[in-house]
Amino acid sequence: MKLALLGTLFLSDKRKDLLILLIERPMNIDEIKTTLNVTSSAMMTQIKILIDQGIILYEDDHYKLSSFGEVIVKKMIPLLNTLMVYEDNKQYWENHKVNGIPTHLLERIEELGVCELVEPELNRMYELPKKLTDNLVKSEYIKEISSSFSPAYPYKYIELARKGVRISLIITEPVFERFETEYSEQLKDYIGMENTELFVCKDDIGFASGVLTDRFLSLTLFYKNGMFHNHAMMSFETGALKWGEDMYRFYRNTSQEVTDI
Structure with missing residues (x-):
């Protein structure tokens, strides 16, 4: 029966x-x-x-x-919505560390809705995907959680902050230490702006990056072998933005703000 x-x-x-x-x-x-x-x-x-x-x-x-x-x-x-999220990008979810997402958020993964995998052009593999950067410059605010280091970030975010975009970054201690060592001037510029925030999370962040704006959510996971590739799963749905806000709040609660270096 x-x-x-x-x-x-x-x-x-x-x-x-x-x-x-x-x-x-x-x-x-x-x-x-x-x-x-x-x-x-x-x-x-x-x-x-x-x-x-x-x-x-x-x-x-x-x-x-x-x-x-x-x-x-x-x-x-x-359940049907979860299956849709999985089936639409089956290969991506199968090949990446999904368990890096906090359990309470992974259990709500269906809220991402329709997702699109975006990747940089082959001759620009170390840059952010074009669709992501195109939407970043149109955003009113940016909230990012990141455990990966990218040289493109300090320059891109300083440029956007100077244009009035509100930016809040949550990064891990190793990423902060590398920024502080190799990009100290850019880090000082970023922290010194009125419309920017920087937080360091002492806990583990099990995925490469999560970016939330008023326009979209993007999520970049590590491969199962731990490797990082500069691509992102993007969603523009209202449910995904709510999910991303909850993800940001979760890591913000375990992070300490940096106001000076």
Whole structure:
């Protein structure tokens, strides 16, 4: 019976679409056909299966979710969204250290929604991907969490800060020490601006970089062998921005601000 119910829910796209549709409100067959662009015969077969399983009910010429059907669908939607995030960029997630993301955020990974893998051009492998930099310059603020060192960052962020962009960086102690040793003048310039912040996180940051702006979220993970490649998974969805804000707040709470060097 358990396996039969799982098959009922997940083997048919039409059933999944119908269940997600009915979470909004009860509908008659004509509304269902129009919304899902299906024929009556095709949909009635799926409806009968769901009625037999007690997941939907037929009342007053309308189909609606049963009480437990509502519970099932509300639990099902995050799973389907998680599968979408994974399947759209399956190779990336398989080859990178996903467990570097804090557990409570990884459990909400479906909030990233539609993601796009962006990479720098082959002749500019050590630069930031063009789509990322194009959107950085259009952003009102930038919040980054980083455990990787990039020589491009001090120059790019100083340039943006001088244009009025509000920037807040959270970096690890090794990254801060390298900036302090090799880019001390740029570091002083950055810290001395009114619209910039710098925090050093004493805890481990298990991914290469997470960048949040008012426009997008980007996430760069390490390969499973620990190697770093200058590419990023980008999302422009509202849910991803909320997820990124929670990620920033999590690391901000364990970081100490640097106001002078």
